[in-house]
Amino acid sequence: xxxxxxxxxxxxxxxxxxxxxxxxxxxxxxxxxxxxxxxxxxxxxxxxxxxxxxxxxxxxxxxxxxxxxxxxxxxxxxxxxxxxxxxxxxxxxxxxxxxxxxxxxxxxxx
Numbered sequence: 001x002x003x004x005x006x007x008x009x010x011x012x013x014x015x016x017x018x019x020x021x022x023x024x025x026x027x028x029x030x031x032x033x034x035x036x037x038x039x040x041x042x043x044x045x046x047x048x049x050x051x052x053x054x055x056x057x058x059x060x061x062x063x064x065x066x067x068x069x070x071x072x073x074x075x076x077x078x079x080x081x082x083x084x085x086x087x088x089x090x091x092x093x094x095x096x097x098x099x100x101x102x103x104x105x106x107x108x109x110x
Contacts, residue, residue, distance in 0.1 A: 014092065016045030020105075034107040041066065041095040041103075049092035052085055057107045059083040059093070064101030067094045 005021045019040040029036065034055060041047065041064075049069050059068075065078040069092040070085070077083065077093075085091040087110045095101040 010048070011046075012048035012050035012092065014046035014048030014094075016042065018045060018047060032109060034109055036106050037104070038062070039103050039105045041093065041101040043095050043098055043100070046094040047092055049090055051090040052087060052107075054087060054110050055107050056087050056110065057085045057091070057105060060104040062102040062104060064095060064099050065097040066101045067096050069093070 003021055003023060004025070005019060007017055007019055009017045011018050021038040021040075022035070023038065024033070024036045039047075059077075059082065061077055061079050061081045063079060065076065067074050068077045068081075068083055069090075070083065071090055076096075083091065093101070093103070
């Protein structure tokens with residue numbers, strides 16, 4: 001399978017852009033997941049605050065640091081941290097560091 005990388009401007013209304021490297025395609029994920037990808041946020045870039053409906057999302061931080069918005073509560077995250085946003089909840093992520101913030105993102109369908 002060819003890995004597909006996309007540059008997305010203003011993801012979920014966020015500042016700047018993100019690079020999304022899709023590691024599995026829809027056929028491979030069947031009906032269990034919507035996305036499994038490595039996501040890179042350059043300094044100052046963000047994934048805007050958004051709600052998950054009929055799905056959950058997990059982030060695992062591979063590099064960098066940032067502010068994670070968990071339903072309106074901001075907390076610092078860095079290498080090795082894991083976040084989980086269940087169905088019906090909202091989140092966002094801002095790279096507040098000086099290096100790229102790289103995460104693994106998994107969206108599972110409910």
